[in-house]
Amino acid sequence: xxxxxxxxxxxxxVTGSEKILxxxxxxxxxxxxxxxxxxxxxxxxxxxxxYQKLMDNQTASSRFQPQSSKKNHLDLQITALKPDDSATxxxxxxxxxxxxxxxxxxxxxxxxxVL
Amino acid sequence: xxxxTQTEGLVTLTKGLPxxxxxxxxxxxxxxxxxxxxxxxxxxxxxxKSSTDxxxxxxxxxxxxxxxxxxxxxxxxSSVQLSDSALxxxxxxxxxxxxxxxxxxxxxxxxx
Numbered sequence: 001x002x003x004x005x006x007x008x009x010x011x012x013x014v015t016g017s018e019k020i021l022x023x024x025x026x027x028x029x030x031x032x033x034x035x036x037x038x039x040x041x042x043x044x045x046x047x048x049x050x051y052q053k054l055m056d057n058q059t060a061s062s063r064f065q066p067q068s069s070k071k072n073h074l075d076l077q078i079t080a081l082k083p084d085d086s087a088t089x090x091x092x093x094x095x096x097x098x099x100x101x102x103x104x105x106x107x108x109x110x111x112x113x114v115l
Numbered sequence: 116x117x118x119x120t121q122t123e124g125l126v127t128l129t130k131g132l133p134x135x136x137x138x139x140x141x142x143x144x145x146x147x148x149x150x151x152x153x154x155x156x157x158x159x160x161x162x163x164k165s166s167t168d169x170x171x172x173x174x175x176x177x178x179x180x181x182x183x184x185x186x187x188x189x190x191x192x193s194s195v196q197l198s199d200s201a202l203x204x205x206x207x208x209x210x211x212x213x214x215x216x217x218x219x220x221x222x223x224x225x226x227x
Binding site: 056109 | 147157158160164204206208212213215217218
């Protein structure tokens with residue numbers, strides 16, 4: 001059974017629209033992350049959460065908003081979508097952020113295409 | 116700022132040959148280094164990790180040694196297989212920070 005679930009697997013959106021990317025982890029981890037992968041930037045850190053609190057934010061644009069409704073959920077809301085947002089978005093999780101045991105495991109990704 | 120450099124964008128080898136993928140990093144903090152492997156259309160998967168200076172770490176036939184004196188964490192394998200064809204990322208994390216800083220990645224292509 002997959003331990004990190006991302007929905008949807010593929011997403012096509014129109015420029016200017018809003019989408020929510022879903023991530024759930026069943027590893028019992030306390031920290032969750034979002035990364036983005038595109039042709040221009042291979043793997044780029046976006047956010048980290050620990051115990052549902054935002055810890056690191058590397059995303060300059062406020063159009064990207066993480067949302068944590070439960071400890072094992074970290075969704076990513078993207079508003080006013082642009083073609084440059086087209087990328088694969090990976091959710092990851094780890095036992096505890098910032099410790100020796102902070103090995104991050106990645107979900108299967110959501111591939112977003114903005115037209 | 117912190118950074119990771121992987122000098123090879125593409126490495127093409129014949130099956131059975133040895134390989135070394137280069138990784139150097141820059142940080143002012145005590146580093147954790149990782150190698151992730153990503154097969155086509157899949158998620159990155161952890162291959163190796165280390166925070167111990169001059170200690171070799173191994174997994175699935177791959178090995179690497181963190182050398183803090185030269186800020187390097189090169190990935191090696193003595194005999195590559197067709198199934199090793201994938202994208203390999205070196206990543207850096209500092210203690211007490213959540214983010215992984217990835218290199219540009221090296222695509223390893225193995226020919227029969």
